[in-house]
Amino acid sequence: MTGRLELSDIAAPDRIEYRLSGTLDGPAVLVLHGGHMSAQVDLGEATFHKLGYTVITPSRPGYGRTPLTAGPTPAQFADTLAAFLTAQDPEPIVVVGISAGGRTALALAEQHPHLVSHLVLVSAVGYEPWPHRSTRIAALVAFNPWIQRLTWTAMHQLAQRRPQLVLRLLMRDLSKLDGRRVVDDMPPAQQQAMIELVQMLQSGRGFLNDLRPATGNPAKVRAPTLIVHSRHDATVPLHHPTTLANQIPHAQTLISEADSHLVWFSPHYSTIDDAITAFLTN
Known part of the structure; x- marks a missing residue:
């Protein structure tokens, strides 16, 4: 982990724990982690560091020091994040949704399109029923x-x-x-x-909250979108990315040969790194 854990200035009960890393004066990337994780966990942030981004990694509700009251549903937490981001810098940013963090990333892009320049979904859970x-x-x-x-x-x-x-x-x-x-x-x-x-890894109160059904409308996403998923992912079935790809206008999809749900721990991650880099620089 790089960067120090901070607490947002938003008054309780909506206070967010977060971490900053990378070039702290660069354009911003918001990384929304998956289940059992928190702002302490770094997954794939080097991809954004090398491009000169400031990476903002918050703990989602129920994880770390972010209470469930900060947003019990992806839609509610998206509103809390929008207030947090607007207070920091109202410029549009790249939003990355990893695994169970995918629903919040989608909700943010759907509800606050003016804040999202690009959307990247990695091993992401969509609005389909999940898990088994x-x-x-x-x-x-x-x-x-x-x-x-x-x-x-x-x-x-x-x-x-x-x-x-x-x-x-x-x-x-x-x-x-x-x-x-x-x-x-x-x-x-x-x-x-x-x-x-x-x-x-810890589950806190966040993981059971992640298991609750969520609804949204991916067709409302206007930001350019890259969907990355492994065909060998046993945690989030392949119909999640394929359904999202059919719903999000002009979404690009990379179905990877990475060995598992954790695509970063695979010799195939270099291909994913290249795809994200090309997506953000082109």
């Missing part, structure tokens, strides 16, 4: 606010003792490919980076 019923039931048990600390403490301890085992277990939910092969093919540096990511 069996996954939802398991999540309600393992990641409810009272149990999730025990769940993650056990996972963090296991990651210290048996990192390879933890990565293979994760890949059961993240990839359609054989988990052992995915991990074995991953360079040691990426394996270590993924273990470090695992050590930072």
